[in-house]
Amino acid sequence: MARVGVFICHCGENIAGTVDVGAVAKAALDMPGVVHAVEYKYMCSDPGQTLLKDAIRDKKLDRVVVAACSPRMHEPTFRRTTEEAGINPFLCEMANLREHCSWVHEKAPPTTKKAIDLVRLQVEKVKRDRPLNPIRVPITKKALVLGGGIAGIQAALDIANAGSPVLLVEKSPSIGGHMSQLSETFPTLDCSQCILTPRMVEVARHPNITLYTYSELEKLDGFIGNFKATIRRKARKIDEKLCNGCGVCQQKCPVKKIPDEFNEGLSNRPAIFVPFPQAVPNKPVIDVANCTYYKTGKCRACEKLCPTKAIRFDQEDQIEVHDIGAVVLATGFRTMPTSNFSEYGYGKYKDVIDGMKFERLASASGPTGGAIKRPSDGKEPRHVVFIACAGSRDRLKGVPYCSKICCMYTAKHAMLYQHKVHGGQATVFYMDVRAAGKNYDEFVRRAIEEDGVKYVRGRVSRVYEDDGQLVVKGVDTLLGAEPVEIRADMVVLATAVQAQHDAEELAQRLHVSYDPYKFFAEAHPKLRPVETNTAGIFLAGACQAPRDIPETVAQASGAAVKVAGLFSQPELTREPIIAVVDRQPPPVFSSCVGCFLCKSACPYQAIEEEPIKNRNGDVLKVVAKVNPGLCQGCGTCVSTCRTKAIDLQGFSNEQVFAELMCI
């Protein structure tokens, strides 16, 4: 006969405030098998755990039920305590009296009655528990970093410097991301490329980093420590080993009029191109959609003129499968297109641009060489209006959240404009200036006080064109809601930061949860900000929420530490809550009849076919077998099995039925 001890936690007032814990302890003593039941203020505290250990020893308990909070909170704690007292940790169960009872009900007798029922369930379950041992699985000590912006670069470098190999996968032809497009960075105004390119070069040269640009993750199978990543390396149509990056092909390509993505469409590029001069790797790609050869079958100018004969028109995409131990998602963000804003001209006015375009105009490597010239006619704008919160904090037509980076980059834009265009005037329309960060508010004050940027608190209701000039109609709410009308030469919208177009699809493919705005969700908003709910997949940068560069870098390093921590263990320990297929002595061998319905039902491809052979090697029977490394213990196969040959360890049919029958 089992000797069960029941330990009821008050959790301060959390449980004891609604549940009569004394009555629960008294009722527990009447349950068959229970020989000891006590209540205590904080079971998870040191004295609480000592109390548990002492009771196990003194009362000769062999099974334990802790009635406290969710097992997600403290199951590891109490299992460790039971193990320390000499009992198999899987003979300890938790009844969730807090999340499932006291927090969701009012103080009343039925609440206590429910608490007693919850304890009774676990008592019935624990009596049928069998000792289990954790499963140990090896770890592949190689990380996959998805996305080659500053987040991915930082994470890859930190993991690589900690000594583990990293596979950095970037979908565009070069790493660098949005940061490589920026002109200067707030709050120091240091040139973005000057601080980024050394990191990019470091990535390319690092012995522990394998760089796959122009590549995408097709599929991710497996689980923490043992992922299998399928990567598509898109054909650059170039032999990267032969190409020396001389650039002749770009000069000679007859197609010249393709909007340059790196310059946000403000200039054109050829069909064979390197996105920008400091690109890593500095190897061109052929844009198949626009290349004359792929369209008409003629041209091949680049092939004829390439001094190293590196052009490969027949090159095809390659699929590679890599064993990976951990994944860092650093896929970044996009900004809301200006065509979303009907009141600002639906993107039809050439001189209404977004922040990224302004970055390219202000950048020394940009299409104007850093001179501020408006896109429509190349004239220097004498008056520029910046509209903050274009789409952000707009529940009706945009997104309800604050995009966080716009206040700062708008101040930076206005400041750069004042520095570059003498006698010009920058006006910023804003809702609030959110400049929380080291030296951030000082930066905004500098824009206003030293550089003479005009800040108008109010929204802009409309931007329209009148005689080739933009008219900005807004309101100054600090001047008693006075309407303001400004005739501007250029308008810059600080458009909202949004998740990538394919973020939702990627999240579903990787089984990572995401929020209503398709940003990837962290495991806990405060305490686990770089982890996802999927073990072994971590987050860095703006794929999780709008972030600026310092935050992104900090988070990327955080994610890298998580990966390095994981890789520092010799092997992974997993809970043995997995399915097992019945095995019996000959001649039955197993009650499994080999229908393999379970195999098609398993979401984790954990079920294999095992031939049972005699001594001569003849196959007698083929039965199902669960791969303990892959099984996640979901139980789908158990409910599918027609002969009840599969059971779930720790949640057996017998246990679940016993729980149901006792209430």
Next chain:
Amino acid sequence: MTALRIGYYPGCSLTGTSRDFGESTRVVAEALDIDLAEIPEWNCCGSSPAHMIDHVMSVALPVNVLLKAKKAGLAEVMSPCSACYSRLVMGKHEVETSPAAKAQVEKVLACPSGALDGLPKVLNVIELLARISDRIPPKVTRKFDQTVACYYGCLMVRPPKVTGFDRTEDPVEMDKLVALVGGKTIDWSFKTECCGASFSISRTSVVGRLGAKILQDAVKRKAEAVIVACPMCHSNLDLRRGEINKRLEKPADIPVLFITQVIGLALGIPEKKLGLHRHFVRVKFPTKTAPTQAVP
């Protein structure tokens, strides 16, 4: 073609200051086989007088109108006047989304609970014409060959979550109707700007200032007429033209027509039946260099 029977709420303007809107709506409806069933014993929609003073009345009055329509067995109600349309949709929205407002209105109207369920759907005139737009082209006898500015005003599209009609900042449904009868519309910036609304009575200078901006842009962009679908917009741009012209360098003689009048002209309905003679600014269009062919 089967006649479409629809509840009709003219409101006060369409029998008074905007008789021409009412007249043209009726004749156009008749020509397009729409049976306008006037709501029996309709009352005030609760616009400016009520909604500036008493919120409950501003909901109870339009709901009472819809209740009468429901009792008359009408599933949908069309109201040409934008202010009436706004009150009717807002009233319906309020009782359908707020149980507290619903209870209050039930008390005011002394109606049993449940009486306010399933109130008729409310349409504006553009919505109605857009729905039966396939009936219009075959009946066009005289192409409306003018370049015009479609002016929607504020109430028809706002608030977007209540009206659910067209694109809030840049509506296009009226432009589509004009194109359907052969007209061209300009792309301009004042489609939904304020006309001054009821300041027409209390502060005419405001109406003059706002109207001047609207007409100035329309004229500059070579519009030959401004097309509206709201009595308030019409009277502010038409009746208050003197006040507007005081603020314009060159007085504007651009006519202001209701969308129903435009359709009516294209359908070959005589000007008098459409009430064009009632306008303060004479309805005349610049003569075209080449006479246009009638649409066969």
